[in-house]
Amino acid sequence: MKERPIGIFDSGLGGLTVFKEVKKLLPKEDIVYFGDTARVPYGTKSKDTVTRFSVQDADFLAGLKVKMIVAACNTSSSFSLPALKRRYKIPVIGVIKPGAQKAANATKNLRVGVIGTRATISSGIYEKEIRKLNPKIKVASASCPLFVPLAEEGWLKGKVTKKIAARYLKALKKKDIDTIVLGCTHYPLLMSIIRSVLGKGVRLIDSATQTAIAVKKIIDEKEMRNPKKSKGRYRFYVSDEPELFKKIGARFLGSNIKNIKRVDVGA
Protein backbone atom coordinates (compact mmCIF):
# COMPACT_ATOMS: atom_id res chain seq x y z
CA MET A 1 0.00 0.00 0.00
CA LYS A 2 2.73 2.48 1.00
CA GLU A 3 4.48 2.01 -2.35
CA ARG A 4 1.39 3.01 -4.30
CA PRO A 5 1.17 6.39 -5.97
CA ILE A 6 -1.01 9.31 -4.91
CA GLY A 7 -3.77 9.98 -7.46
CA ILE A 8 -4.72 13.54 -8.39
CA PHE A 9 -7.49 14.44 -10.82
CA ASP A 10 -8.78 17.70 -12.22
CA SER A 11 -11.07 18.86 -15.00
CA GLY A 12 -7.95 19.78 -16.95
CA LEU A 13 -4.77 21.66 -16.25
CA GLY A 14 -5.60 23.63 -13.12
CA GLY A 15 -4.89 20.75 -10.77
CA LEU A 16 -1.25 20.93 -11.79
CA THR A 17 -0.92 23.72 -9.22
CA VAL A 18 -1.88 21.12 -6.60
CA PHE A 19 0.41 18.50 -8.16
CA LYS A 20 3.29 20.95 -7.94
CA GLU A 21 2.77 21.61 -4.23
CA VAL A 22 2.30 17.92 -3.37
CA LYS A 23 5.48 17.10 -5.25
CA LYS A 24 7.31 19.81 -3.32
CA LEU A 25 6.10 18.66 0.11
CA LEU A 26 6.34 14.91 -0.58
CA PRO A 27 9.24 14.54 -3.01
CA LYS A 28 9.51 10.77 -2.63
CA GLU A 29 5.90 9.99 -3.42
CA ASP A 30 4.93 8.71 -6.85
CA ILE A 31 2.03 10.67 -8.33
CA VAL A 32 -0.48 9.86 -11.06
CA TYR A 33 -2.33 12.87 -12.48
CA PHE A 34 -5.47 12.70 -14.58
CA GLY A 35 -6.81 15.78 -16.42
CA ASP A 36 -10.20 15.47 -18.11
CA THR A 37 -9.14 17.72 -20.97
CA ALA A 38 -11.76 16.34 -23.38
CA ARG A 39 -14.61 17.57 -21.17
CA VAL A 40 -13.00 20.58 -19.49
CA PRO A 41 -14.20 22.93 -18.00
CA TYR A 42 -16.36 21.72 -15.11
CA GLY A 43 -16.96 25.17 -13.61
CA THR A 44 -19.73 26.08 -16.05
CA LYS A 45 -21.61 22.80 -15.60
CA SER A 46 -24.25 21.34 -13.29
CA LYS A 47 -23.84 19.37 -10.07
CA ASP A 48 -25.08 16.14 -11.68
CA THR A 49 -22.75 16.35 -14.65
CA VAL A 50 -19.73 17.38 -12.57
CA THR A 51 -20.38 14.52 -10.13
CA ARG A 52 -20.79 11.98 -12.93
CA PHE A 53 -17.55 13.10 -14.58
CA SER A 54 -15.67 13.25 -11.27
CA VAL A 55 -16.68 9.69 -10.36
CA GLN A 56 -15.43 8.50 -13.76
CA ASP A 57 -12.15 10.37 -13.27
CA ALA A 58 -11.65 8.97 -9.78
CA ASP A 59 -12.57 5.46 -10.96
CA PHE A 60 -9.77 5.73 -13.50
CA LEU A 61 -7.28 6.59 -10.74
CA ALA A 62 -8.65 3.88 -8.45
CA GLY A 63 -8.09 1.42 -11.30
CA LEU A 64 -4.42 2.39 -11.26
CA LYS A 65 -4.27 1.35 -7.59
CA VAL A 66 -3.52 4.71 -6.03
CA LYS A 67 -3.35 4.90 -2.24
CA MET A 68 -5.26 8.18 -2.05
CA ILE A 69 -7.40 10.34 -4.34
CA VAL A 70 -7.11 14.12 -4.49
CA ALA A 71 -9.92 16.00 -6.25
CA ALA A 72 -7.71 18.92 -7.28
CA CYS A 73 -10.58 20.87 -8.80
CA ASN A 74 -12.71 23.24 -6.78
CA THR A 75 -15.84 22.52 -8.80
CA SER A 76 -15.40 18.74 -8.39
CA SER A 77 -14.71 19.17 -4.70
CA SER A 78 -17.76 21.42 -4.29
CA PHE A 79 -20.16 18.92 -5.76
CA SER A 80 -18.81 15.39 -5.74
CA LEU A 81 -16.78 14.83 -2.57
CA PRO A 82 -19.54 13.02 -0.61
CA ALA A 83 -20.14 10.65 -3.55
CA LEU A 84 -16.40 9.97 -3.89
CA LYS A 85 -15.88 9.39 -0.16
CA ARG A 86 -18.70 6.82 -0.14
CA ARG A 87 -17.29 5.07 -3.18
CA TYR A 88 -13.73 4.20 -2.12
CA LYS A 89 -12.01 2.76 0.93
CA ILE A 90 -8.84 4.79 0.36
CA PRO A 91 -8.72 8.41 1.60
CA VAL A 92 -10.34 11.00 -0.65
CA ILE A 93 -9.59 14.68 -0.22
CA GLY A 94 -10.74 17.83 -1.96
CA VAL A 95 -9.45 21.38 -2.14
CA ILE A 96 -12.31 23.18 -0.37
CA LYS A 97 -11.77 22.31 3.30
CA PRO A 98 -8.02 23.06 3.30
CA GLY A 99 -8.66 26.50 1.79
CA ALA A 100 -11.60 27.19 4.09
CA GLN A 101 -9.56 26.25 7.15
CA LYS A 102 -6.67 28.47 6.21
CA ALA A 103 -9.00 31.40 5.53
CA ALA A 104 -10.84 30.94 8.83
CA ASN A 105 -7.49 30.98 10.65
CA ALA A 106 -6.11 33.91 8.70
CA THR A 107 -8.89 36.47 8.93
CA LYS A 108 -8.60 39.01 11.71
CA ASN A 109 -11.64 41.15 11.00
CA LEU A 110 -13.80 38.05 10.34
CA ARG A 111 -14.58 39.04 6.78
CA VAL A 112 -13.53 36.60 4.10
CA GLY A 113 -13.96 36.77 0.36
CA VAL A 114 -14.21 33.77 -1.95
CA ILE A 115 -13.81 33.74 -5.72
CA GLY A 116 -14.33 30.76 -8.01
CA THR A 117 -16.15 29.37 -11.01
CA ARG A 118 -19.87 29.94 -11.42
CA ALA A 119 -20.53 26.37 -10.24
CA THR A 120 -18.33 26.55 -7.14
CA ILE A 121 -19.74 29.90 -6.04
CA SER A 122 -23.35 28.89 -6.65
CA SER A 123 -22.78 25.75 -4.55
CA GLY A 124 -22.13 27.98 -1.50
CA ILE A 125 -19.71 25.38 -0.18
CA TYR A 126 -16.92 27.70 0.92
CA GLU A 127 -19.32 29.81 2.93
CA LYS A 128 -20.70 26.65 4.56
CA GLU A 129 -17.26 25.24 5.40
CA ILE A 130 -15.86 28.54 6.67
CA ARG A 131 -18.90 29.23 8.85
CA LYS A 132 -18.78 25.69 10.20
CA LEU A 133 -15.32 26.57 11.53
CA ASN A 134 -16.37 29.97 12.83
CA PRO A 135 -19.98 31.12 12.51
CA LYS A 136 -18.94 34.71 13.25
CA ILE A 137 -17.10 35.01 9.94
CA LYS A 138 -18.93 36.87 7.21
CA VAL A 139 -18.29 35.42 3.76
CA ALA A 140 -18.75 37.37 0.53
CA SER A 141 -18.28 35.63 -2.80
CA ALA A 142 -18.02 36.34 -6.51
CA SER A 143 -17.78 34.14 -9.56
CA CYS A 144 -15.15 35.13 -12.13
CA PRO A 145 -15.98 33.12 -15.28
CA LEU A 146 -13.35 34.83 -17.46
CA PHE A 147 -10.42 34.07 -15.14
CA VAL A 148 -9.99 30.48 -16.38
CA PRO A 149 -9.92 31.37 -20.09
CA LEU A 150 -7.61 34.32 -19.30
CA ALA A 151 -5.21 32.04 -17.43
CA GLU A 152 -5.30 29.45 -20.22
CA GLU A 153 -4.76 32.19 -22.82
CA GLY A 154 -1.70 33.25 -20.84
CA TRP A 155 -2.96 36.81 -20.33
CA LEU A 156 -1.69 36.85 -16.77
CA LYS A 157 -0.83 40.53 -16.72
CA GLY A 158 -1.72 43.72 -18.54
CA LYS A 159 -4.52 46.26 -18.63
CA VAL A 160 -7.28 44.05 -19.99
CA THR A 161 -6.81 41.40 -17.32
CA LYS A 162 -6.61 44.07 -14.62
CA LYS A 163 -9.85 45.69 -15.83
CA ILE A 164 -11.64 42.35 -15.83
CA ALA A 165 -10.34 41.57 -12.34
CA ALA A 166 -11.40 45.01 -11.12
CA ARG A 167 -14.90 44.43 -12.44
CA TYR A 168 -15.29 41.00 -10.83
CA LEU A 169 -13.79 42.09 -7.51
CA LYS A 170 -15.57 45.45 -7.24
CA ALA A 171 -18.36 44.25 -4.94
CA LEU A 172 -15.93 42.23 -2.77
CA LYS A 173 -13.69 45.26 -2.29
CA LYS A 174 -16.57 47.10 -0.68
CA LYS A 175 -17.05 44.34 1.91
CA ASP A 176 -13.86 45.22 3.79
CA ILE A 177 -12.46 41.65 3.56
CA ASP A 178 -8.95 41.01 4.89
CA THR A 179 -8.64 37.51 3.39
CA ILE A 180 -9.67 36.02 0.05
CA VAL A 181 -9.77 32.38 -1.04
CA LEU A 182 -8.68 31.73 -4.63
CA GLY A 183 -11.33 29.04 -5.04
CA CYS A 184 -10.22 27.73 -8.41
CA THR A 185 -6.93 26.06 -9.20
CA HIS A 186 -6.36 28.36 -12.18
CA TYR A 187 -6.49 31.53 -10.13
CA PRO A 188 -3.00 31.39 -8.58
CA LEU A 189 -1.74 32.24 -12.08
CA LEU A 190 -3.56 35.56 -11.78
CA MET A 191 -2.32 36.19 -8.26
CA SER A 192 -0.34 39.34 -8.98
CA ILE A 193 -3.29 40.97 -10.79
CA ILE A 194 -5.73 40.01 -8.03
CA ARG A 195 -3.32 41.39 -5.44
CA SER A 196 -2.91 44.64 -7.34
CA VAL A 197 -6.70 45.09 -7.49
CA LEU A 198 -7.41 44.19 -3.85
CA GLY A 199 -4.38 45.90 -2.36
CA LYS A 200 -1.73 44.61 0.01
CA GLY A 201 -4.08 44.54 3.01
CA VAL A 202 -5.89 41.47 1.71
CA ARG A 203 -4.34 38.07 2.24
CA LEU A 204 -4.65 35.64 -0.69
CA ILE A 205 -5.32 32.00 0.17
CA ASP A 206 -4.23 29.57 -2.51
CA SER A 207 -5.97 26.23 -2.04
CA ALA A 208 -3.19 24.34 -3.85
CA THR A 209 -0.66 24.95 -1.07
CA GLN A 210 -3.21 24.18 1.65
CA THR A 211 -4.34 21.00 -0.06
CA ALA A 212 -0.76 19.72 -0.31
CA ILE A 213 -0.37 20.30 3.44
CA ALA A 214 -3.59 18.34 4.04
CA VAL A 215 -2.38 15.51 1.79
CA LYS A 216 0.87 15.29 3.73
CA LYS A 217 -1.04 15.22 7.01
CA ILE A 218 -3.17 12.28 5.91
CA ILE A 219 -0.18 10.40 4.52
CA ASP A 220 1.60 10.84 7.86
CA GLU A 221 -1.43 10.05 10.03
CA LYS A 222 -2.18 6.88 8.11
CA GLU A 223 1.49 5.97 7.98
CA MET A 224 1.37 5.74 4.21
CA ARG A 225 4.73 7.35 3.40
CA ASN A 226 6.52 5.71 0.53
CA PRO A 227 9.58 4.09 2.16
CA LYS A 228 11.76 4.26 -0.96
CA LYS A 229 14.78 6.52 -1.01
CA SER A 230 14.69 7.64 -4.62
CA LYS A 231 12.70 10.60 -5.97
CA GLY A 232 9.04 10.22 -6.88
CA ARG A 233 7.98 9.24 -10.39
CA TYR A 234 5.21 11.08 -12.18
CA ARG A 235 2.71 9.91 -14.77
CA PHE A 236 0.13 12.08 -16.50
CA TYR A 237 -3.07 10.99 -18.23
CA VAL A 238 -5.44 13.20 -20.19
CA SER A 239 -8.69 12.50 -22.05
CA ASP A 240 -7.85 14.73 -25.04
CA GLU A 241 -4.64 14.82 -27.07
CA PRO A 242 -1.60 15.57 -24.86
CA GLU A 243 -0.09 18.40 -26.95
CA LEU A 244 -2.00 21.38 -25.55
CA PHE A 245 -1.80 19.99 -22.02
CA LYS A 246 1.94 19.74 -22.44
CA LYS A 247 2.23 23.29 -23.73
CA ILE A 248 -0.04 25.13 -21.31
CA GLY A 249 0.83 22.74 -18.48
CA ALA A 250 4.42 23.94 -18.57
CA ARG A 251 3.06 27.40 -17.66
CA PHE A 252 1.43 25.94 -14.55
CA LEU A 253 4.39 23.83 -13.47
CA GLY A 254 7.19 26.08 -14.53
CA SER A 255 8.84 23.02 -16.08
CA ASN A 256 8.24 20.56 -18.91
CA ILE A 257 5.86 17.62 -18.59
CA LYS A 258 6.90 14.15 -19.67
CA ASN A 259 5.06 10.83 -19.60
CA ILE A 260 1.65 12.00 -20.85
CA LYS A 261 -0.82 9.49 -22.29
CA ARG A 262 -4.30 9.92 -23.70
CA VAL A 263 -6.99 7.68 -22.22
CA ASP A 264 -10.74 7.31 -22.71
CA VAL A 265 -12.64 7.93 -19.52
CA GLY A 266 -16.37 7.44 -19.16
CA ALA A 267 -16.87 6.34 -22.77
Add this chain to the structure above:
Amino acid sequence: MKERPIGIFDSGLGGLTVFKEVKKLLPKEDIVYFGDTARVPYGTKSKDTVTRFSVQDADFLAGLKVKMIVAACNTSSSFSLPALKRRYKIPVIGVIKPGAQKAANATKNLRVGVIGTRATISSGIYEKEIRKLNPKIKVASASCPLFVPLAEEGWLKGKVTKKIAARYLKALKKKDIDTIVLGCTHYPLLMSIIRSVLGKGVRLIDSATQTAIAVKKIIDEKEMRNPKKSKGRYRFYVSDEPELFKKIGARFLGSNIKNIKRVDVGA
Protein backbone atom coordinates in the same frame (compact mmCIF):
# COMPACT_ATOMS: atom_id res chain seq x y z
CA MET B 1 -39.33 11.51 -45.19
CA LYS B 2 -40.59 15.06 -45.91
CA GLU B 3 -42.40 15.22 -42.59
CA ARG B 4 -39.24 14.50 -40.62
CA PRO B 5 -37.50 17.25 -38.68
CA ILE B 6 -34.21 18.90 -39.56
CA GLY B 7 -31.50 18.02 -37.03
CA ILE B 8 -29.04 20.65 -35.83
CA PHE B 9 -26.22 19.98 -33.39
CA ASP B 10 -23.61 22.14 -31.76
CA SER B 11 -21.08 21.90 -28.95
CA GLY B 12 -23.45 24.01 -26.88
CA LEU B 13 -25.40 27.19 -27.37
CA GLY B 14 -23.69 28.80 -30.35
CA GLY B 15 -25.62 26.76 -32.90
CA LEU B 16 -28.77 28.54 -31.79
CA THR B 17 -27.71 31.35 -34.13
CA VAL B 18 -28.01 28.80 -36.97
CA PHE B 19 -31.28 27.44 -35.57
CA LYS B 20 -32.70 30.96 -35.54
CA GLU B 21 -31.87 31.58 -39.20
CA VAL B 22 -33.14 28.17 -40.37
CA LYS B 23 -36.38 28.77 -38.49
CA LYS B 24 -36.72 32.15 -40.16
CA LEU B 25 -36.10 30.84 -43.68
CA LEU B 26 -38.06 27.59 -43.30
CA PRO B 27 -40.85 28.41 -40.84
CA LYS B 28 -42.81 25.23 -41.52
CA GLU B 29 -39.99 22.81 -40.85
CA ASP B 30 -39.79 20.97 -37.56
CA ILE B 31 -36.35 21.25 -35.98
CA VAL B 32 -34.56 19.16 -33.37
CA TYR B 33 -31.58 20.85 -31.76
CA PHE B 34 -28.89 19.09 -29.74
CA GLY B 35 -26.33 21.05 -27.70
CA ASP B 36 -23.49 19.07 -26.08
CA THR B 37 -23.44 21.33 -23.04
CA ALA B 38 -21.80 18.70 -20.79
CA ARG B 39 -18.66 18.64 -22.96
CA VAL B 40 -18.66 22.17 -24.37
CA PRO B 41 -16.49 23.81 -25.70
CA TYR B 42 -15.06 21.96 -28.72
CA GLY B 43 -12.91 24.86 -29.95
CA THR B 44 -10.08 24.18 -27.51
CA LYS B 45 -9.92 20.45 -28.26
CA SER B 46 -8.21 18.11 -30.71
CA LYS B 47 -9.44 16.83 -34.07
CA ASP B 48 -9.86 13.27 -32.74
CA THR B 49 -11.88 14.30 -29.72
CA VAL B 50 -14.05 16.76 -31.65
CA THR B 51 -14.75 14.14 -34.32
CA ARG B 52 -15.60 11.49 -31.74
CA PHE B 53 -17.98 13.85 -29.93
CA SER B 54 -19.53 15.10 -33.20
CA VAL B 55 -20.26 11.56 -34.40
CA GLN B 56 -21.98 10.83 -31.08
CA ASP B 57 -24.02 14.04 -31.35
CA ALA B 58 -25.05 13.30 -34.94
CA ASP B 59 -25.87 9.67 -34.05
CA PHE B 60 -28.27 11.00 -31.45
CA LEU B 61 -30.04 13.15 -34.07
CA ALA B 62 -30.03 10.30 -36.60
CA GLY B 63 -31.72 8.16 -33.95
CA LEU B 64 -34.53 10.72 -33.83
CA LYS B 65 -35.04 10.15 -37.57
CA VAL B 66 -34.13 13.59 -38.84
CA LYS B 67 -34.12 14.14 -42.60
CA MET B 68 -30.91 16.16 -42.59
CA ILE B 69 -28.06 16.91 -40.18
CA VAL B 70 -26.58 20.36 -39.73
CA ALA B 71 -23.26 20.60 -37.88
CA ALA B 72 -23.87 24.10 -36.56
CA CYS B 73 -20.46 24.39 -34.96
CA ASN B 74 -17.43 25.64 -36.84
CA THR B 75 -15.03 23.40 -34.94
CA SER B 76 -17.17 20.31 -35.62
CA SER B 77 -17.50 21.31 -39.26
CA SER B 78 -13.75 21.90 -39.57
CA PHE B 79 -12.82 18.47 -38.33
CA SER B 80 -15.65 15.98 -38.60
CA LEU B 81 -17.65 16.66 -41.77
CA PRO B 82 -15.99 13.95 -43.91
CA ALA B 83 -16.62 11.35 -41.17
CA LEU B 84 -20.24 12.45 -40.81
CA LYS B 85 -20.89 12.47 -44.56
CA ARG B 86 -19.59 8.91 -44.86
CA ARG B 87 -21.69 7.77 -41.93
CA TYR B 88 -25.23 8.73 -42.99
CA LYS B 89 -27.36 8.49 -46.11
CA ILE B 90 -29.24 11.70 -45.31
CA PRO B 91 -27.67 15.05 -46.26
CA VAL B 92 -25.08 16.42 -43.84
CA ILE B 93 -24.05 20.05 -43.99
CA GLY B 94 -21.59 22.16 -42.03
CA VAL B 95 -21.09 25.88 -41.54
CA ILE B 96 -17.69 26.29 -43.22
CA LYS B 97 -18.49 26.06 -46.93
CA PRO B 98 -21.46 28.44 -46.81
CA GLY B 99 -19.35 31.09 -45.07
CA ALA B 100 -16.37 30.51 -47.35
CA GLN B 101 -18.56 30.85 -50.44
CA LYS B 102 -20.12 34.08 -49.28
CA ALA B 103 -16.71 35.54 -48.41
CA ALA B 104 -15.22 34.55 -51.76
CA ASN B 105 -18.13 36.26 -53.52
CA ALA B 106 -18.07 39.34 -51.32
CA THR B 107 -14.40 40.33 -51.39
CA LYS B 108 -13.42 42.90 -53.97
CA ASN B 109 -9.74 43.34 -53.15
CA LEU B 110 -9.30 39.55 -52.78
CA ARG B 111 -8.20 39.80 -49.16
CA VAL B 112 -10.32 37.92 -46.67
CA GLY B 113 -9.92 37.58 -42.92
CA VAL B 114 -11.13 34.63 -40.87
CA ILE B 115 -11.56 34.50 -37.10
CA GLY B 116 -12.53 31.45 -35.07
CA THR B 117 -11.62 29.14 -32.21
CA ARG B 118 -8.07 27.89 -31.82
CA ALA B 119 -9.12 24.52 -33.29
CA THR B 120 -10.93 25.95 -36.32
CA ILE B 121 -8.10 28.34 -37.19
CA SER B 122 -5.39 25.72 -36.73
CA SER B 123 -7.29 23.38 -39.07
CA GLY B 124 -6.77 25.90 -41.90
CA ILE B 125 -10.10 24.81 -43.39
CA TYR B 126 -11.48 28.25 -44.25
CA GLU B 127 -8.33 29.16 -46.14
CA LYS B 128 -8.55 25.85 -48.04
CA GLU B 129 -12.23 26.28 -48.92
CA ILE B 130 -11.91 29.93 -49.92
CA ARG B 131 -8.86 29.32 -52.07
CA LYS B 132 -10.58 26.35 -53.70
CA LEU B 133 -13.21 28.82 -54.89
CA ASN B 134 -10.69 31.45 -55.94
CA PRO B 135 -6.96 30.77 -55.62
CA LYS B 136 -6.22 34.48 -56.05
CA ILE B 137 -7.76 35.33 -52.69
CA LYS B 138 -5.34 35.91 -49.84
CA VAL B 139 -6.63 34.67 -46.52
CA ALA B 140 -5.40 35.90 -43.14
CA SER B 141 -6.68 34.33 -39.96
CA ALA B 142 -6.65 34.78 -36.20
CA SER B 143 -7.95 32.71 -33.31
CA CYS B 144 -9.86 34.59 -30.62
CA PRO B 145 -10.12 32.20 -27.65
CA LEU B 146 -11.69 34.75 -25.29
CA PHE B 147 -14.61 35.61 -27.60
CA VAL B 148 -16.67 32.54 -26.65
CA PRO B 149 -16.38 33.09 -22.88
CA LEU B 150 -17.05 36.82 -23.39
CA ALA B 151 -20.21 36.07 -25.37
CA GLU B 152 -21.38 33.53 -22.80
CA GLU B 153 -20.65 35.98 -19.99
CA GLY B 154 -22.82 38.49 -21.85
CA TRP B 155 -20.05 41.10 -22.08
CA LEU B 156 -21.08 42.00 -25.61
CA LYS B 157 -20.15 45.65 -25.38
CA GLY B 158 -17.92 47.90 -23.32
CA LYS B 159 -14.27 48.87 -23.08
CA VAL B 160 -12.88 45.53 -21.94
CA THR B 161 -14.45 43.60 -24.80
CA LYS B 162 -13.34 46.25 -27.27
CA LYS B 163 -9.75 46.10 -26.01
CA ILE B 164 -9.72 42.32 -26.32
CA ALA B 165 -11.15 42.50 -29.83
CA ALA B 166 -8.60 45.15 -30.80
CA ARG B 167 -5.77 42.93 -29.60
CA TYR B 168 -7.00 39.84 -31.48
CA LEU B 169 -7.76 41.75 -34.68
CA LYS B 170 -4.62 43.91 -34.73
CA ALA B 171 -2.66 41.74 -37.18
CA LEU B 172 -5.71 41.25 -39.44
CA LYS B 173 -6.29 45.00 -39.64
CA LYS B 174 -2.84 45.42 -41.17
CA LYS B 175 -3.65 42.96 -43.96
CA ASP B 176 -6.03 45.36 -45.73
CA ILE B 177 -8.91 42.84 -45.73
CA ASP B 178 -12.31 44.00 -47.02
CA THR B 179 -14.23 40.93 -45.78
CA ILE B 180 -14.09 38.87 -42.61
CA VAL B 181 -15.69 35.53 -41.79
CA LEU B 182 -17.03 35.17 -38.25
CA GLY B 183 -15.93 31.56 -38.10
CA CYS B 184 -17.59 30.65 -34.81
CA THR B 185 -21.30 30.63 -34.09
CA HIS B 186 -20.79 32.70 -30.93
CA TYR B 187 -19.18 35.59 -32.73
CA PRO B 188 -22.29 37.20 -34.22
CA LEU B 189 -23.09 38.27 -30.65
CA LEU B 190 -19.93 40.39 -30.72
CA MET B 191 -20.67 41.78 -34.17
CA SER B 192 -20.98 45.43 -33.15
CA ILE B 193 -17.65 45.37 -31.28
CA ILE B 194 -15.88 43.60 -34.15
CA ARG B 195 -17.33 46.13 -36.58
CA SER B 196 -16.23 49.05 -34.44
CA VAL B 197 -12.66 47.69 -34.33
CA LEU B 198 -12.37 46.85 -38.03
CA GLY B 199 -14.25 49.87 -39.34
CA LYS B 200 -17.15 50.13 -41.75
CA GLY B 201 -15.05 49.24 -44.77
CA VAL B 202 -14.88 45.58 -43.77
CA ARG B 203 -17.81 43.31 -44.53
CA LEU B 204 -18.72 40.80 -41.80
CA ILE B 205 -19.80 37.33 -42.96
CA ASP B 206 -21.94 35.50 -40.46
CA SER B 207 -21.92 31.78 -41.20
CA ALA B 208 -25.30 31.25 -39.50
CA THR B 209 -27.22 33.17 -42.17
CA GLN B 210 -25.26 31.53 -44.98
CA THR B 211 -25.76 28.07 -43.55
CA ALA B 212 -29.52 28.57 -43.33
CA ILE B 213 -29.56 29.55 -47.01
CA ALA B 214 -27.59 26.39 -47.83
CA VAL B 215 -30.00 24.27 -45.78
CA LYS B 216 -32.96 25.73 -47.67
CA LYS B 217 -31.25 25.04 -50.99
CA ILE B 218 -30.72 21.37 -50.15
CA ILE B 219 -34.28 20.98 -48.86
CA ASP B 220 -35.59 22.46 -52.12
CA GLU B 221 -33.23 20.54 -54.41
CA LYS B 222 -34.05 17.23 -52.77
CA GLU B 223 -37.76 18.11 -52.64
CA MET B 224 -37.80 17.56 -48.91
CA ARG B 225 -40.06 20.47 -47.90
CA ASN B 226 -42.44 19.63 -45.12
CA PRO B 227 -45.90 19.72 -46.83
CA LYS B 228 -47.79 20.67 -43.66
CA LYS B 229 -49.41 24.07 -43.40
CA SER B 230 -48.88 24.74 -39.71
CA LYS B 231 -45.79 26.31 -38.14
CA GLY B 232 -42.74 24.20 -37.32
CA ARG B 233 -42.33 22.57 -33.92
CA TYR B 234 -39.06 22.78 -32.04
CA ARG B 235 -37.43 20.39 -29.61
CA PHE B 236 -34.17 20.97 -27.75
CA TYR B 237 -31.88 18.39 -26.18
CA VAL B 238 -28.80 19.10 -24.11
CA SER B 239 -26.27 16.84 -22.38
CA ASP B 240 -26.05 18.97 -19.21
CA GLU B 241 -28.90 20.36 -17.10
CA PRO B 242 -31.19 22.60 -19.18
CA GLU B 243 -31.27 25.66 -16.85
CA LEU B 244 -28.18 27.51 -18.04
CA PHE B 245 -28.91 26.64 -21.68
CA LYS B 246 -32.35 28.13 -21.21
CA LYS B 247 -30.99 31.29 -19.65
CA ILE B 248 -28.07 32.06 -21.95
CA GLY B 249 -29.88 30.58 -24.95
CA ALA B 250 -32.52 33.29 -24.70
CA ARG B 251 -29.71 35.78 -25.36
CA PHE B 252 -28.85 33.97 -28.60
CA LEU B 253 -32.43 33.56 -29.78
CA GLY B 254 -33.91 36.77 -28.50
CA SER B 255 -36.82 34.70 -27.16
CA ASN B 256 -37.47 32.03 -24.54
CA ILE B 257 -36.72 28.36 -25.13
CA LYS B 258 -39.27 25.69 -24.29
CA ASN B 259 -39.17 21.92 -24.66
CA ILE B 260 -35.65 21.27 -23.40
CA LYS B 261 -34.63 17.81 -22.21
CA ARG B 262 -31.39 16.46 -20.83
CA VAL B 263 -30.00 13.35 -22.54
CA ASP B 264 -26.86 11.24 -22.16
CA VAL B 265 -24.84 11.17 -25.33
CA GLY B 266 -21.74 9.06 -25.84
CA ALA B 267 -21.83 7.54 -22.34
